[in-house]
Amino acid sequence: MTALSSAAVNLTAAAPAWTWPISPAKYDSSAALTGLELSALEELGWGLRQWPDRWQDPHQAQWRAIHRLVQPLAAREHLDVADNVFHRRSAVDAVALLLRGCATQRRSFWAWDASAWADVLGTSGKAYRRAYPGWADSSARSYAIAMAYLFGFADLQLLGNVGRTAVARKVFGQARVDEAIDQVTAVLHGWGQRSPQVTARTVGLVSHSMLLNRSPLLADLTPEVLQQLRTNTTIPYSLRQNFHSVHRALAALGLTSPPQPPTRLSPPPVEGVSEPWAQWVQRWCDTSTLPPRSRRGRRTQMLRIGRWLAAEHPEVQQPEQWTRELCAAWVAAVDRMRIGDYTQSDIAVHERIGEPLMPRTKSGLLAGARQLFRDCQEWGWIPRRFDPTRALATPRSIKALIGPDPRVIADDIWAKLLWAGLNIEHCDIYAQPVGRLHPIELLRALAMTWLFGGLRSDEIVRLRVGCIRWQRDDVRVPGTDNEVLAKDAVCLLDIPVHKTGTAFTKPVDPLLGQAIAAWESVRPTQPAAVDRKTGEHVQLLFSYRAQGIGGRYLNDRIIPALCAKAGVPTSDVRGNITSHRARSTIASQLYNAKEPMTLFELQAWLGHRSPAATQHYAKIAPITLAKAYSDAGYFARNVRTIEVLVDRDAVTSGAAAAGEPWQFYDLGHGYCTYTFFEQCQHRMACARCDFYTPKASSKGQLLEAKDNLQRMLANIPLTDDERAAVDDGQTALDQLLERLIDTPTPAGATPRELGIPATATLLPIIEVK
Structure with a gap:
């Protein structure tokens, strides 16, 4: 990628500078038409198409009258006209169209504004064909638009769906335009963005950026032009939808700075909460060092407290007014709270309005209150009037209802899903396997990682290139005399920094290693991506077309496809089959195997900080428990x-x-x-x-x-x-x-x-x- 960027920069730097081909100072650019000019235009009518042979003849009085209008339009060096009869004829017709427009507008083209140009050139292809004879085809219109651009008209969106690339090639020259397009498309093709639709949109967008920047050199693109391409809604969406990819390609070529990451939509205005309480919550959000997702969750909980205060205790509007008695009232309210109570929007749960809150939700609401008061006290914002840990503790009656719930998938269903993952094909993922498809190697590696890795979905999509390491020799097991781990019995998978700890390495089945190796062998070169958890620039394993696999792709695409191929439903008595249930199932099977992992071994394999977290996954299978009960006699x-x-x-x-x-x-x-x-x-x-x-x-x-x-x-x-x-x-x-x-x-x-x-x-x- 570095070599490609260097070559592109050198190629651009070596290209000669481009100057604007028309200088108004060289011509008579008077706005008003004389009586002779107007009369000559009216008399010539569509005979204006004969201008190549007549306009310089001194014996043609009518042509002498409009000489100053024809002269700038007739300069062939202004446009790149293809060397064939058809295009030469179209260029001639384009001059005639503009001369005829001078007669209808009753002023010279030097003085036309955007609306006048749009009237002459047609607000759409259909309007243009209605206004002119049949010989004035789309090619003639394209040449006329190119001339209009050279004379100052830049509002191409007023003309409908105009071929930007054709106009750019006529204005800047086909060789220059194609050279710039090839530089950008070469980068995108290297990233895997090879579909005809993407390529066509890229060609149009690069051409439009040249016209907008009034230069064929990519190095001349300014941040203002790029920002206009991003935000200008008058530009057709078909051009704008691939802007981010093109901007990244320009950055990879070293021609501009990288694009800003997409900004998250700001939360809706707070409703039902007193202004002082909302300000306290916002102050906490601005100060807290929790991860963004956790911070957003705590904010929602704190605003729910504010709505309860506004309804039940309107006199309390700030954390420093809270007492031990008010804490007890909040704990009691949470214990009796139902879905939809004190929420701003209940669209997502409208079917469950009125049902009791789940115990974990109650515990989370109390944890949010503890977080707010503990932080405010420790940061010195409010006096320490009570201990939040004790005053807002989760009641024992709620804690008793919260326990390990791994939601293990039944063995027979899991076996079918494993078979489906080993035999997955394109047609299983896509109903119509055409168009923008991910390579089958990527899909198989993703499915196998879910089925064999025992990872969270966030860990799967953040795996890096080279995360698989192979054990090529027999290794003696430490602490034993003769026990040996055979070569290639397992491979090692490197897990990045995750939810509860730092990076670590775990053994996995060689089938997973082989699937990842197959994908890495065909994976196109990709630009480095920012790891959203660590901020590092890394090469994501599951990246294609310069874009990492989204966190929802497993649940939305891969898992439903595996269930369909295996002939099993996408849900069971424990709920929907989601990405995290594979982790629970694998951990449970390892804990209940013939030679099971110990709790501490399973803790290390799952990457947990403490055995207490592992107990949520290490559930004894009913068959194992039945066998133990039977053996107990x-x-x-x-x-x-x-x-x-x-x-x-x-x-x-x-x-x-x-x-x-x-x-x-x-x-x-x-x-x-x-x-x-x-x-x-x-x-x-x-x-x-x-x-x-x-x-x-x-x-x-x-x-x-x-x-x-x-x-x-x-x-x-x-x-x-x-x-x-x-x-x-x-x-x-x-x-x-x-x-x-x-x-x-x-x-x-x-x-x-x-x-x-x-x-x-x-x-x-x-x-x-």
Whole structure:
């Protein structure tokens, strides 16, 4: 770009100076027409087209009469006339048109004002064709306009849609005009602005700037001319809409200073706020060092406080009048406030008017009040009558409703979006893939950065050229003996200064690095842009046609296109799929991976200042939580299932009603026939009372041999002592047996009285599906 600029400057400097070709002092420029001149013009009529052969003939009295009018118009050196019959004839007709205009205006062209020139040349092409014969075509009009320009007419906007380039080439010479146009278009083409529409508008704008500046040399352009091009609304919009690009190209050529950045519209006049309070708010805005966006947000909150004061406490108009009691009243008002209350404009939220404010909005309103009073006290503007941190603290009831809310995209939808990003094409972004398209390499790199980078949208659009660095060799992981990170396993992405910290580097998938490398290989040379956060002049990665990708491009173009290609909606139960939800999703997946990142590792990868911010993204996935709950075995720990044998013969024969045992709880070593087994305190440490039947006994063997025997499962909840015996083993079991030694069995006798060693029965765990 430097070489191009130097060459352009040298070329311009080497061009000979251009001087105005017509000097009125050389001619009789009297305004009034003599009677002979007027009579001759009337008599000749459209015979004026014969002037090349007649006007210097001394025997032609009529032509001698108008000699002073023809002489300046007939000087061929004034215009660059193409060397062919058609253009020579058009130039002759143009002279005849102006001579005929002298007759209709009844004064010489030296005295015509802008309106007179417009009457002669036509206020539009259609008006011109209505006024003149068919031979007076558009080419003749173009030559006539060029002559008019040389004689002082510059208000081309009065003539309708005039071909500025054709006029400039006739006035300044085709070679000079094309040389200047080529210098500017070469810069713009190098930046990627190659569409025919842009090139055509650039050619017209450069030509118009020459005519406006009355010189074909770009080096002669003055700041006043450039400012007129920027602000003059009488100039057709088709010319003005590419002015900023042309101005930047001129600056890149070293011919002018860079254009001023677009100015942000000033906020609307403040309404509903007392004048003293509005002045305090403006004073705070002029003094605060917060970023512009944060400052605008705080200003809105402070003006909302002012409207509340005007409605509820009109006597309070300045911060120094606030008391601890008034602070409490504001906190209570915020807690009960609804959407639309104390706002200047509710157009953006008209569908939600009357709904309660979200907890975060309430917290923000209170934070704005704290900011105002804290700063005013620290800057010495008001006395320190209360502590804003305590007097305007966010109530605990509001804080309780604010928590981590990463809004993770479901895994199945995210997988489809990844596929769409890997296979994106022009037709997916643009419904009609023609005209001013961004290169597909740029679109793919942008989509992959969103899908794999885990970045904020502001960080994505501010990435710089060369932000990807590759690891080309195997590297041993510090702090380990033999663990090695394979080469090309990841690549490193350099993130610029961001919302919460300084620049840092993070590892990303090689797919992202490959997409960015593909875009950098075809990216046209671009002018340096100002980083809006640091003020540095940098080479933005996602810059094309000398313009960086806007912050809304992801949400407005890329993400809807990916959703359409993936066949998923642009919103889900958590809201719209926006640029920031990818960051939440990636962080959550990294935190819930098979070998997950720790909270501190995830903090470093996201670029957060503290783990507290990372907790808003590190949310445990429901499947991971379900697996952990299942592994914890809550049900199995508190409940055991035991097999029950039901003697159907005893039930159907009526023996069970007569007291015959009919259900048998399988203890492993025997059966318990006690009907209320789940209430027996000795069920795990069986004392072998009268309800006990050993499996080795003849009665137990007879039971097992029965055909009509039904097997069932019964859930037995464990007591604390029994659960301790299960969890802690033999020691707890011995303690259980010791405590039950004097506890009566269902048969009435205690284990000590029975004199039979208790038998431990660890009730089995049976998986419930």
